[in-house]
Amino acid sequence: MSAQHTDLIDQVLSITPGSRLDGLRRHREVARDNIQSAYLALFEPKDVTQVTLLERLAVASFVAGLHGQIVLADHYAHRLSLSQGGPVLAALVAAEIDAGEAKGPYGIYPAGPLSAENQAGPHYRVGADSRRLIGAKLSAALEHAHLLVFRPRDASREALQALLDAGWSTAAIVTLSQLVAYLAFQVRIVSGLAALASSSEQPVAANSDATFTAALAAGVNS
Amino acid sequence: MTTTISYPESVPPAVFTQDELGWAPWLEPLTEADLTDRHWAGLVDASRSKSPYFMLLAHDPEVLEARTKADKDIFYNPNGGLPRAERELSATATSRHNGCIFCASVHSRFASTHSRRRDDVQRLLEDGLSADLGPRWNAVKDAAVALTDTPAQFGQDEIVALRAAGLNDFEITDVISTSAFFNWANRLMLSLGEPVPAKAA
Numbered sequence: 001m002s003a004q005h006t007d008l009i010d011q012v013l014s015i016t017p018g019s020r021l022d023g024l025r026r027h028r029e030v031a032r033d034n035i036q037s038a039y040l041a042l043f044e045p046k047d048v049t050q051v052t053l054l055e056r057l058a059v060a061s062f063v064a065g066l067h068g069q070i071v072l073a074d075h076y077a078h079r080l081s082l083s084q085g086g087p088v089l090a091a092l093v094a095a096e097i098d099a100g101e102a103k104g105p106y107g108i109y110p111a112g113p114l115s116a117e118n119q120a121g122p123h124y125r126v127g128a129d130s131r132r133l134i135g136a137k138l139s140a141a142l143e144h145a146h147l148l149v150f151r152p153r154d155a156s157r158e159a160l161q162a163l164l165d166a167g168w169s170t171a172a173i174v175t176l177s178q179l180v181a182y183l184a185f186q187v188r189i190v191s192g193l194a195a196l197a198s199s200s201e202q203p204v205a206a207n208s209d210a211t212f213t214a215a216l217a218a219g220v221n222s
Numbered sequence: 223m224t225t226t227i228s229y230p231e232s233v234p235p236a237v238f239t240q241d242e243l244g245w246a247p248w249l250e251p252l253t254e255a256d257l258t259d260r261h262w263a264g265l266v267d268a269s270r271s272k273s274p275y276f277m278l279l280a281h282d283p284e285v286l287e288a289r290t291k292a293d294k295d296i297f298y299n300p301n302g303g304l305p306r307a308e309r310e311l312s313a314t315a316t317s318r319h320n321g322c323i324f325c326a327s328v329h330s331r332f333a334s335t336h337s338r339r340r341d342d343v344q345r346l347l348e349d350g351l352s353a354d355l356g357p358r359w360n361a362v363k364d365a366a367v368a369l370t371d372t373p374a375q376f377g378q379d380e381i382v383a384l385r386a387a388g389l390n391d392f393e394i395t396d397v398i399s400t401s402a403f404f405n406w407a408n409r410l411m412l413s414l415g416e417p418v419p420a421k422a423a
Contacts, residue, residue, distance in 0.1 A: 020391075024392060027301070028395075029295075030291060030294075031291075031296045034289075035292055037284075038285055038289060041282070041284035041287075045284075046284060067373050069373070102372075103371070105320050105370065107321060110236035112237060114236065114238075147413075148409045149372055152322070152408055152413065155413035157416070160226050160413070161225065161226045164223075164226065170250055173414075174278060177413055178282055178286075181407075182289075184406060184409055186402075187374065188370075188374050188405055189399065192369055192374070195378065196381060196391065198378075201391070
């Protein structure tokens with residue numbers, strides 16, 4: 001991946017240069033480039049002293065799997081399985097994805113008028129067998145990831161304390177939080193663009209669309 | 223042993239509001255004395271060293287830098303695509319659905335400023351996602367909400383509705399990007415600290 005300098009989202013969606021989706025993505029080229037830069041910062045990190053690459057890939061695989069975003073879940077599971085110690089971990093994460101299945105967002109609001117919108121849902125805990133194998137530290141990270149994926153409004157100071165108590169540093173918690181939050185973004189970009197790719201081009205106003213595209217190609221600020 | 227920071231005196235806001243709120247971190251942000259060139263690059267704008275949120279995220283400067291540059295292009299790039307007001311509407315609907323009172327306060331204000339439809343924005347905050355905001359805003363709001371569901375429910379129904387409301391594919395791509403981006407931002411804001419009432423003027 002790094003050797004080829006490809007773009008991960010283009011890769012998983014098979015977006016080719018000059019295609020309709022390529023044009024849509026390059027309309028926000030700085031964003032496109034930095035979405036890839038964030039991926040590289042998280043998954044080809046300069047500093048692995050706080051969160052190892054194996055831990056990053058395990059959490060990413062879990063989060064992509066919980067979202068049911070198949071192409072990205074496959075990508076992270078594959079990278080995890082190619083890592084030292086990865087195959088066993090990949091199998092455990094796959095089982096935990098099944099155990100953690102839910103529909104979000106749910107959770108509890110501060111007491112008041114919003115309490116009427118409170119919605120109960122599962123509070124996931126890593127299974128006892130998996131916990132024995134992956135340890136308390138990575139288990140705490142997976143439990144926090146599930147919280148952020150499905151019930152972000154339940155996030156709390158106590159949840160961060162649980163991560164600290166499990167041995168994660170402040171810097172590690174920032175990285176883990178960014179990783180889960182980035183994945184929540186990345187799966188939606190991929191799902192959204194995939195839906196757009198499978199829809200035919202706008203039938204109405206085809207002329208104005210073509211004009212717009214031509215103006216774009218000419219660098220005109222529409 | 224590191225412990226989180228608590229604010230026992232603070233009464234966090236319990237409703238969605240367009241009023242200005244503050245935000246207080248549960249973990250220790252970096253201080254300016256800690257910053258190296260790598261951290262300043264991560265902050266992008268030097269003025270962000272005054273923000274506890276960005277100074278906390280500066281613990282991982284490479285990710286922060288990419289996050290900030292993507293954010294600015296998705297929301298501020300004036301070249302075509304979705305009008306700024308509707309990018310902010312998408313961010314507000316996403317934040318409303320995830321339950322981020324702080325994010326919704328900031329971006330509902332931006333939506334009101336850029337659209338001059340403060341009352342409609344307020345109804346989205348107060349009445350929630352069923353608020354009727356007119357065909358075009360409803361299509362944007364409903365698409366942002368569908369994409370925010372986990373697993374994401376955004377599909378052909380939302381695309382058809384957005385097109386029927388007059389959005390072209392560049393605009394639809396901006397709906398996707400802005401809502402997706404707030405699924406990133408909401409999770410950081412909600413999980414690394416808490417909203418606090420704005421300091422009395």
